[in-house]
Amino acid sequence: MWSLLAVKLGCLVALALLPLLCGLLPAALRRLGPPGSAQHWRSIVSCAAGGVFLATCLLDVVPDSLADLRDELRRQKLALDFPMPELILALGFLLVLVTEHVALDCSEPRSDEATLLLPPGLEEQQGSRRPSRFRSLVLTLALSLHSIFEGLAIGLRDTPGKVLQLAGAILLHKSIVAASLGLLLLQSRLPPRWLAAALGTFVLMSPLGVGLGMVVTHGSGCSTTTARSMLQGVAAGTFMYVTFLEILPQELGSPAGRLPKVLAVLLGFSGMAGLRLLG
Template identity: 60%
Template structure:
């Protein structure tokens, strides 16, 4: 058990619990509110509020993509991966491969599915209007899976960095930043999956739970590494960097080809185009402020 002082071990245990419970509550509470409104109101009631909240969530994902996930992964890749040539952009290539991986797999699944949807199914968004009649056999579940997995992978690496901290002060600062970030992301993920997604409620809750537990899992792994071998090398290895880059590429795909087009070009456009844009800017600004403070 050498390598981690008892007070620091207790702090890490507390951070682990907080990182599991707070994002989970932030994801489940919107689900309960949305379900209650659906039971008490007509299908068209509250469409404007749902539209604004969904656009704000889209802004959060845009900020997370451009200000958090992609910059961190590119920096990681530049530090940890060998250069093929002095001028070859290998980190950007890995990012693009993650983007293309989702695109290719999605369209292969659509093309190979027996009795699959029609030729326009690939353009059907993951987070479509809940009042529209779209077949359940479209690619939406696959996109939901990709979104959740990319977020979980990124959150696991965040937790891993926390688990390897040896300073209580730095641990608390990083844990606070990660907690705020994950709470905002859990809220946005819940809104995107439940306000407009065609996923069954149980699968949306599974996705939210997996996202909430990703950071505690990474923190636990980092803690195990420090307990077993205090002199173990940093996890920022080439394999970790490549996985982070691929995850960032998948997040780029979901953000720019799925979330933003759907929020800005919804069939109903309630409560109007300009309020939706303003809500998206508000969500983006909130995440940018968190990034600046953290």
């Protein structure tokens, strides 16, 4: 059986390489143009990723985080007549919500600020102008914040099975987002140097989060255990944000191909639920 450290290091490398390749894919395929069928399949795969995230969030990350936080409160002998574990999850959710919308408010005003995963062809059909360079960089920073906490959740897992299950969900989602981000940066016509820097920043944030989680997990002492439980709760809150306010609304909000999208969500959810059932 692989050691926990080896599994986390392998996931760290995978989270750096695969999203990077997916992010560079739009530039490699630019000469072929943006075929509508490719956008359709991208949307279907993104819905499947949403189902994977939904199952991972509700059946793994959130229950484990709440259990760890309650155990930590009992260990600290803190009997509070207040749902403190749920509050920590809500703080993680609100942290990303507030940070992202403040960042978006600093960019140029648009009615579709959160349409990173919206097919670019649809934006052109609606007459939207090309995304500005500044807005693209702001979105990159906001998504990088997501990535840090996603990686942190992996680094805080305590068994190889949980690490692999969570890493698989994150890897699928981040690869899709990396491809969409690469396409958005191309549309913004950023200089190659800035495009590479923005994409590299986004790609490296998840491995950074994994490393931070590993440092916290492999520490010792009462304060380390408390910090790990609280950070895991915050990370669970960010998972809720990504699942319910980023992935599913963006894809299911479009009227095109609703039934295949719903089936893709169910397929992704069922697959992860089955893996969870099997342990």
